[in-house]
Amino acid sequence: MTLILSVITRSRRNRLASTSSSNAYIVMLGSIVTLGFCKLSGKCSLDYELYEPVASFRSLVTPERLVTAERFFLKAVEKYAEERKRSIKK
Numbered sequence: 001m002t003l004i005l006s007v008i009t010r011s012r013r014n015r016l017a018s019t020s021s022s023n024a025y026i027v028m029l030g031s032i033v034t035l036g037f038c039k040l041s042g043k044c045s046l047d048y049e050l051y052e053p054v055a056s057f058r059s060l061v062t063p064e065r066l067v068t069a070e071r072f073f074l075k076a077v078e079k080y081a082e083e084r085k086r087s088i089k090k
Helices: 002-041 052-060 063-083
Strands: none
Touching: none
């Protein structure tokens, strides 16, 4: 009986090890392809100041809208807590 269990656990370990190594190869291949694409095309940039939608989005954020969003969020959290019968206030 112990021989059968040891064979089963070894086969599971081997399957897990082979799955992990194949996943590692896939992640490495994806990273290399992504880095190559970014280097060759120049499409990947962290310069968000030049990105037009971000600049136009900033003009939409006003203090009044932030307050409205905060109220909406707090109301949603309170409703969730009420449904779960928990209090969020200390």
